[in-house]
Amino acid sequence: MRLLHGFAGLFAKDMAMDLGTANTLIYVKGEGIVLNEPSVVALSRDTGKVIAVGSEAKEYLGRTPQKIVAIRPMKDGVIADFEVTSVMIKYFLRKIKSRSFLFRPRLIVAVPTGVTQVEKRAVIEAAEQAGARQVHLVEEPMAAAIGADLPIDKPVGSMVVDIGGGTTEVAVISLSAVAYSESVRVAGDEANEAIIRHVQNHHQIAIGENEAERIKLEIGSACPLPQPMTVGVAGKEILTGIPRSFQVDDQEIRRALTEPVNVIIESIKRTFEKTPPELASDITHNGVWLAGGGALLRGLDTLLTDILKLPVHVEADALTTVTRGAGRVMESIDAYRQVFLN
Numbered sequence: 001m002r003l004l005h006g007f008a009g010l011f012a013k014d015m016a017m018d019l020g021t022a023n024t025l026i027y028v029k030g031e032g033i034v035l036n037e038p039s040v041v042a043l044s045r046d047t048g049k050v051i052a053v054g055s056e057a058k059e060y061l062g063r064t065p066q067k068i069v070a071i072r073p074m075k076d077g078v079i080a081d082f083e084v085t086s087v088m089i090k091y092f093l094r095k096i097k098s099r100s101f102l103f104r105p106r107l108i109v110a111v112p113t114g115v116t117q118v119e120k121r122a123v124i125e126a127a128e129q130a131g132a133r134q135v136h137l138v139e140e141p142m143a144a145a146i147g148a149d150l151p152i153d154k155p156v157g158s159m160v161v162d163i164g165g166g167t168t169e170v171a172v173i174s175l176s177a178v179a180y181s182e183s184v185r186v187a188g189d190e191a192n193e194a195i196i197r198h199v200q201n202h203h204q205i206a207i208g209e210n211e212a213e214r215i216k217l218e219i220g221s222a223c224p225l226p227q228p229m230t231v232g233v234a235g236k237e238i239l240t241g242i243p244r245s246f247q248v249d250d251q252e253i254r255r256a257l258t259e260p261v262n263v264i265i266e267s268i269k270r271t272f273e274k275t276p277p278e279l280a281s282d283i284t285h286n287g288v289w290l291a292g293g294g295a296l297l298r299g300l301d302t303l304l305t306d307i308l309k310l311p312v313h314v315e316a317d318a319l320t321t322v323t324r325g326a327g328r329v330m331e332s333i334d335a336y337r338q339v340f341l342n
Ligand SMILES: Nc1ncnc2c1ncn2[C@@H]1O[C@H](COP(=O)(O)OP(=O)(O)OP(=O)(O)O)[C@@H](O)[C@H]1O
Pocket: 018, 019, 020, 021, 022, 023, 024, 076, 077, 078, 163, 164, 165, 166, 167, 168, 187, 188, 189, 213, 216, 217, 220, 291, 292, 293, 294, 295, 296, 297, 298, 318, 319
């Protein structure tokens, strides 16, 4: 058995995975990020058979005929539907298998801070069911800090704000541990919801999740833009059900996004209140690091700089920071053992 494991280890390509509410990314040791797909699965309503996974399944959201259902099995950063999550991981692993492994890989999975024992077990079991041999968990803000190249093992405080699809995590890291963290269930998804509500209330038009996200990506902002922007929107009139298209501008979308943006700002402020003065003063010098897709909202860094009066940095490739960090841990697993949760 031992021999077999050792042998398997020779051939298995170890991996790191960011199992996110919006996107799942997989990093293969020695290769880098080989998969980046939406965390969505489309199933047959009758038989439960998988119809599509990832990008293709995301297209189905809000567009499925009666007999197909598109599911996002992760909610608020944790597994909401265990079976579907296992199926999704299995599908993704199989997708990269041909180029990646012959035997069961070791896997590092990034999870939100403050996950419960039950939630941790669920991630480990889902990964094992999908074929992983050994599963290590690392907290997402820790992975983000490593991905952003922050001095995590020094006695110096670093603040990371990871704004994902389901959750925003604010964490202060020092000496390879999370000294203080806070997680709010307001991030990119909630921003989309705010746009849906705004269009509903101000235009009496219903739009889908993907349409709301498109508006956010095209003209969404947290601060006035140098040039005004507008975008065409397609939806249906709530009263009559008739399809309608019209224009919205950056100003009204910015107003719609005020509420979720404020929740994120408040969470950062609360974290500062609870951070010991020495660590807080390190952050005053080094600034706050933003990661996750939500960090890419136009002008969010400028707004935060204004409010906090601190340097605010947005990770260059914010959507991959956590995965790059988890990948780095996988590359030098022995050097990073102290960051594992389990
Ligand atoms: N340019 C952009 N501007 C604003 N939001 C963006 C941009 N690009 C991506 N996003 C948003 O980022 C979110 C996805 O980010 P990310 O992939 O980091 O989340 P996740 O890791 O899957 O979620 P979580 O960490 O909450 O589990 C989506 O809500 C998406 O709309």
